[in-house]
Amino acid sequence: MSSAPSPGLCGDCVHARRLPTGGGSEVFQCLKSRTDARLRKWPVLPVLSCPGYEPGEGEEAA
Numbered sequence: 001m002s003s004a005p006s007p008g009l010c011g012d013c014v015h016a017r018r019l020p021t022g023g024g025s026e027v028f029q030c031l032k033s034r035t036d037a038r039l040r041k042w043p044v045l046p047v048l049s050c051p052g053y054e055p056g057e058g059e060e061a062a
């Protein structure tokens with residue numbers, strides 16, 4: 001069982017980069033925000049609708 005909040009669309013987006021926080025949870029950085037001013041670098045989760053959303057494998061940070 002996990003108590004981590006759902007990231008919403010970012011959890012399933014090619015532009016998302018997962019960053020573990022060290023406390024067992026994770027934050028998401030939006031890589032598309034570099035080229036799309038509508039998007040936030042650190043999206044407020046859960047993201048329920050997003051103009052940049054593209055489903056696929058995101059990037060996993062080490």
Ligand code: SF4
Nearest residue numbers: 010013016030050052
């Ligand atoms: S484009 Fe939208 S859904 Fe995708 S990572 Fe950025 S904020 Fe999240």
